[in-house]
Amino acid sequence: MSIFFYGCITLDGYLADKNHGLDWLCQTGTTEETGYADFYRGMDITLMGKRTFLALAQMGDPATVYPTTQNIVFTHTALDQEGFTAVSGDPVDFVKGLEQDKNIWVVGGNTVLAPLLEQDMVEHIILQVAPVLLGAGVPLFSQAEGLKRFRLEDVRRYGAFAELVYSKP
Amino acid sequence: MSIFFYGCITLDGYLADKNHGLDWLCQTGTTEETGYADFYRGMDITLMGKRTFLALAQMGDPATVYPTTQNIVFTHTALDQEGFTAVSGDPVDFVKGLEQDKNIWVVGGNTVLAPLLEQDMVEHIILQVAPVLLGAGVPLFSQAEGLKRFRLEDVRRYGAFAELVYSKP
Numbered sequence: 211m212s213i214f215f216y217g218c219i220t221l222d223g224y225l226a227d228k229n230h231g232l233d234w235l236c237q238t239g240t241t242e243e244t245g246y247a248d249f250y251r252g253m254d255i256t257l258m259g260k261r262t263f264l265a266l267a268q269m270g271d272p273a274t275v276y277p278t279t280q281n282i283v284f285t286h287t288a289l290d291q292e293g294f295t296a297v298s299g300d301p302v303d304f305v306k307g308l309e310q311d312k313n314i315w316v317v318g319g320n321t322v323l324a325p326l327l328e329q330d331m332v333e334h335i336i337l338q339v340a341p342v343l344l345g346a347g348v349p350l351f352s353q354a355e356g357l358k359r360f361r362l363e364d365v366r367r368y369g370a371f372a373e374l375v376y377s378k379p
Numbered sequence: 380m381s382i383f384f385y386g387c388i389t390l391d392g393y394l395a396d397k398n399h400g401l402d403w404l405c406q407t408g409t410t411e412e413t414g415y416a417d418f419y420r421g422m423d424i425t426l427m428g429k430r431t432f433l434a435l436a437q438m439g440d441p442a443t444v445y446p447t448t449q450n451i452v453f454t455h456t457a458l459d460q461e462g463f464t465a466v467s468g469d470p471v472d473f474v475k476g477l478e479q480d481k482n483i484w485v486v487g488g489n490t491v492l493a494p495l496l497e498q499d500m501v502e503h504i505i506l507q508v509a510p511v512l513l514g515a516g517v518p519l520f521s522q523a524e525g526l527k528r529f530r531l532e533d534v535r536r537y538g539a540f541a542e543l544v545y546s547k548p
Contacts, residue, residue, distance in 0.1 A: 221504070221506075221520075221529065221543075221545070222392065222519075222520035222522075223391065223392040223520070228524070327512065335390070337390075339543065341528060341529045341530060341531045341545055342526065342527065342528055342529070343496065343520060343522065343525075343526070343527040343529070344524070344525075344526060345520070345522050345523055345524040345525050345526075345527075346523075346524035350391075351390075351391035351392070351512065351514070353512065353514050354514055354515075355397075355513070355514040355515035356512075356513075356514050357511065357512070357513060357514075358511065358512040358514075359510060359511055360390065360510045360511070360512070361510060361539075362510045362536070362539050362540070362541060365534050365535070365536040365541045366534070367531070367534045370530075370531050371531070372531060372534045372541070372543050374390075374508065374541050376390070376510055
């Protein structure tokens, strides 16, 4: 089982603005230049919170965005969206319950990422840092206090974005 | 007048741990490899908060750390340290009151940086990102809400650190 976080944050560490909007991030650069297509091709499952799903749904048909993965939304309410499955449990329990070895992409948000970080289950962190300060918003990192070391694998530049690639040591 | 922030942060955006300790950061990599010597040579004035000064003083003689700059500590109490001047006013007012064009390095902490960011007075942000999560501590960015765009000038790697270089557009 390999768990990846891959996504954009601002220089001040926000995943999204206070209204959970993501538009400003995608406007800053072009995804065509990045390694996203290769990354996505390697993934089997996506995990996301309800608010990430809703932000995605606002931008178009979610099924066309993540067409080849099994897509899990952690929510206590039902979901009427082809290609997406509502799961009411905990991300840690869900991952531990998977029987086969899978590549899992944590799309967002921090309520999904935090428990997985706390359990040292996140193997790869790939961040595109947008050249923007927001001063408020939804932070990527909200895990409990605790020193966790990673290994810097690579530093790249895609236009206005700096991409930082980390793995568990 | 050019104002620079130059310094280490964790992957989750902390300048220091909850006790304002900085040791863990410097242990991660070697400063010899970086552009620090060239950077410091170009600076005329350093600005820092009282807690940054105290953390510095704990690590040795502050005068030997910043020997060629004029060093300003924002504090309401007196300071008995050669080479360092206590200033009880506001960082913004202090900088605006300088008569000559100077290169100013904001060493830390966030209470000094935040008002300068809010006034769009910070021209250069140079971050060394340590491959570490803390989960709690003193955040670098604590400025008020507001979208601020920077231009990514360079992305470098120094050992375990990723260095991101930004300027005002």
